[in-house]
Amino acid sequence: MPLRPPPLRSFLSPLPVSLYPPMSLNSIRQPYFSIPTFRRIFPLKLKYLGLGFPQTHKFSTSPFRPRSSSGPKYPRDVVPKAAPVSKSLAEDEDELNNWVSGLRTSSFRSGVLTEDEEDSGRGRGKIRGSIGQMGKRGRDSNFGSEGIDEDKGLRKFGKKGFRDSGNSGAMSNSPRFERKFGGEDDRKRDGVREGVRGNERDFGARNGRDSSNTSKFVRRVGGEDGGRDMKKRVGGRDFVKGKGGGEKTVVKRAAFVSEDDDDDDDDDEIETEHEKKKSVSGFLDLIGGEDSEEESDEEDDEIVIKSRSSLFANEGEKPSSGPSSSDRGDSESYLSDTRFDQCAISPLSLKAIKDVGYEKLTMVQAATLPVILKGKDVMAKAKTGTGKTVAFLLPSIEVVINTPPASRDQKRPPVLVLVICPTRELASQAATEAKTLLKYHPTIGVQVVIGGTRLAVEQKRMQANPCQILVATPGRLRDHMENTAGFATRLMGVKVLVLDEADHLLDMGFRKDIEKIIAATPKQRQTLLFSATVPDDVRQISHIALKRDHEFISTVLEGSEETHAKVRQMHLVAPLENQFSLIYTILKEHIADDVNYKVLVFCTTAMVTRLVADLLGELNMNVREIHSRKPQSYRTRVSDEFRKSKGIILVTSDVSARGVDYPDVSLVIQMGVPSGREQYIHRLGRTGRKGKEGVGILMLAPWEDIFLKSIKDLPITKATPPTVDPDMKKKVERGLSNVDMKNKEAAYQAWLGYYNSNKSVGRDKIRLVELANEFSRSMGLDTPPAISKLILGKMGLKNVPGLRVK
Numbered sequence: 001m002p003l004r005p006p007p008l009r010s011f012l013s014p015l016p017v018s019l020y021p022p023m024s025l026n027s028i029r030q031p032y033f034s035i036p037t038f039r040r041i042f043p044l045k046l047k048y049l050g051l052g053f054p055q056t057h058k059f060s061t062s063p064f065r066p067r068s069s070s071g072p073k074y075p076r077d078v079v080p081k082a083a084p085v086s087k088s089l090a091e092d093e094d095e096l097n098n099w100v101s102g103l104r105t106s107s108f109r110s111g112v113l114t115e116d117e118e119d120s121g122r123g124r125g126k127i128r129g130s131i132g133q134m135g136k137r138g139r140d141s142n143f144g145s146e147g148i149d150e151d152k153g154l155r156k157f158g159k160k161g162f163r164d165s166g167n168s169g170a171m172s173n174s175p176r177f178e179r180k181f182g183g184e185d186d187r188k189r190d191g192v193r194e195g196v197r198g199n200e201r202d203f204g205a206r207n208g209r210d211s212s213n214t215s216k217f218v219r220r221v222g223g224e225d226g227g228r229d230m231k232k233r234v235g236g237r238d239f240v241k242g243k244g245g246g247e248k249t250v251v252k253r254a255a256f257v258s259e260d261d262d263d264d265d266d267d268d269e270i271e272t273e274h275e276k277k278k279s280v281s282g283f284l285d286l287i288g289g290e291d292s293e294e295e296s297d298e299e300d301d302e303i304v305i306k307s308r309s310s311l312f313a314n315e316g317e318k319p320s321s322g323p324s325s326s327d328r329g330d331s332e333s334y335l336s337d338t339r340f341d342q343c344a345i346s347p348l349s350l351k352a353i354k355d356v357g358y359e360k361l362t363m364v365q366a367a368t369l370p371v372i373l374k375g376k377d378v379m380a381k382a383k384t385g386t387g388k389t390v391a392f393l394l395p396s397i398e399v400v401i402n403t404p405p406a407s408r409d410q411k412r413p414p415v416l417v418l419v420i421c422p423t424r425e426l427a428s429q430a431a432t433e434a435k436t437l438l439k440y441h442p443t444i445g446v447q448v449v450i451g452g453t454r455l456a457v458e459q460k461r462m463q464a465n466p467c468q469i470l471v472a473t474p475g476r477l478r479d480h481m482e483n484t485a486g487f488a489t490r491l492m493g494v495k496v497l498v499l500d501e502a503d504h505l506l507d508m509g510f511r512k513d514i515e516k517i518i519a520a521t522p523k524q525r526q527t528l529l530f531s532a533t534v535p536d537d538v539r540q541i542s543h544i545a546l547k548r549d550h551e552f553i554s555t556v557l558e559g560s561e562e563t564h565a566k567v568r569q570m571h572l573v574a575p576l577e578n579q580f581s582l583i584y585t586i587l588k589e590h591i592a593d594d595v596n597y598k599v600l601v602f603c604t605t606a607m608v609t610r611l612v613a614d615l616l617g618e619l620n621m622n623v624r625e626i627h628s629r630k631p632q633s634y635r636t637r638v639s640d641e642f643r644k645s646k647g648i649i650l651v652t653s654d655v656s657a658r659g660v661d662y663p664d665v666s667l668v669i670q671m672g673v674p675s676g677r678e679q680y681i682h683r684l685g686r687t688g689r690k691g692k693e694g695v696g697i698l699m700l701a702p703w704e705d706i707f708l709k710s711i712k713d714l715p716i717t718k719a720t721p722p723t724v725d726p727d728m729k730k731k732v733e734r735g736l737s738n739v740d741m742k743n744k745e746a747a748y749q750a751w752l753g754y755y756n757s758n759k760s761v762g763r764d765k766i767r768l769v770e771l772a773n774e775f776s777r778s779m780g781l782d783t784p785p786a787i788s789k790l791i792l793g794k795m796g797l798k799n800v801p802g803l804r805v806k
């Protein structure tokens, strides 16, 4: 008989949740669930997976079909963990210098980029298939009048050009600049030249660090495998409760000492930085770039909570060989057994939750709610699509409820809860979720401030109807801090600050903005950091936001994958010249397999996104596109449409990589190397949400496969490329010949910028240009497009053979 776990509150000791009813950990009583082997699950599909049947022609994008929990369990092949790699000084140097990483849409992992909000919203182009005409294929209408020219014109290196509405929008811009210049002043000044050479990072760097952490943890905790002991780690030692080795929640107490959660930033310097960011982003726009992200290390005490499932893993149905740590990690469930009506939250919130159909808390909600309600700072890590938004909104709403209302004549009523999201889509989504939870709280207002809309409109709205909960993107928030009368005063009332996608917001690209925002809020606030990925380096710098006694709560078993077991992951390595045909073939197969298909195709840059969308439109597929070069109104419309639709393909840059909650995405394709391990995980996380199945395909060129090292701990298998029918190939060639030449030129330039900033590809400029020209040929061009001297100079590619100069 399985043992019953102690209630969550006792796990959280010495921080008992006395105010609230105990939250049952029955939630975690999910039966042990291991990933079946391909052979057993897909006897008929095996041939498509390259597992010994290379002659295969068809490519299957069927998801896993794991057995029901009551059915037999199969061990999964143990994926080797990456060897620990420590971060070198050279890498840091690279980050600081990496100015070229800003030249793209989504930078390589070092990621400075975030493609996100505050982009100009000057996108243009066609929408393929009109909104609301779901079944209709092909390119129905054009809208958006701004042309590619805008991408080319040196997009105003002055203030205006870089922000929407005149002076906002820094987000997509600032990260790039930040990354390149963040750190040392002289580098900042000379960054353009300096960064162009040298700088980039390797795909694999982060993984090494992650893995190192993982294995460390496995040794300390997960390594106890069948252990039934309760082990305490006091004064820097592990504090382990629970039995067996299944899914568990990890609560860590931060060990690093915050230097007082605050910064004494030099405003002038920040301002200068701000301006510089804008300048660089102008250039990024020029080449069609988008965004990116990241970095840094640390160490804390921890409390590890093993859940019920761990008991199952050990006692019940574990495979005969005994589950590996990664097997255990897959015994995941996104829902806990704790019902919302067992929680000490407002009855009006409960009513709203009931209306929306949520009955039980998700694992991350169950693990964090008591701690947050207690007023603690929290950094939480939980897999994609497991309800982190509600996890931070619900207790934040309680804070508002428990705060005496501002008097009517108070001129500047405080913002009580401030939620920061890295992209506009995500901010809007979080605000929508908040409104849902506030359905029966008519006196609590929520507003969203994001780039791509008019600042003045937001100002008026906030003045007319001041809200208690504000959701914002960092750049636009800073605009309001600087330009909206009384706004700074309102921020001084903040009681809860939330950083959603915290690792991204704390990376180099956003850091300065976030530091400014933090400095604008009271020190005694409560801070909540949430993400599906929390690399060690981000943990280390989280003290800029969190109090020293914050808690780190993870529902991801360390030593297990950060991705969902039900999402089947494959990588496919093919030369560039075949990739467009392959994408078309894969999509056709998938559509034939699943009439309700809903596909996301991630591309490396905005301009490559547009190109791929153009092509698929020419091939009469029901396709839409989203990237930072599109106006916000367009992005919102397409995003809403994709959310509600089936039988649709969305080609996107990394604006859709994080947080966006599109239900029932059947397939995620990533074309070209992602900016990093985290970005891979977040993009993949657009499918398999809320415990559902999904499929992810990563398509790489042979020289990009080094990236696989950085995700080798994930359950990703090699797929044999499907054979491309000659007719399909011809169709694709015809389709490409119909794509606007300007769009091909822009894609070529953006491609060059993106890979130029990659350490392994961009290091050898001659090789880089050869590859770019291969990309050009793959678009059907005999000669590569010419690029202006100015841009080549900025990319450090002057006089590189193979380039054509305008």
Ligand SMILES: Nc1ncnc2c1ncn2[C@@H]1O[C@H](COP(=O)(O)OP(=O)(O)OP(=O)(O)O)[C@@H](O)[C@H]1O
Binding pocket: 357, 358, 359, 360, 361, 362, 365, 382, 383, 384, 385, 386, 387, 388, 389, 390, 531, 532, 658, 659, 660, 661, 685, 689, 690
């Ligand atoms: N308790 C619950 N029960 C059922 N569904 C829920 C619950 N809480 C949240 N959801 C739904 O789960 C979905 C995923 O939630 P959410 O977008 O917050 O995930 P996330 O963990 O933030 O994902 P990501 O890491 O990709 O940002 C949403 O559609 C949300 O409405």
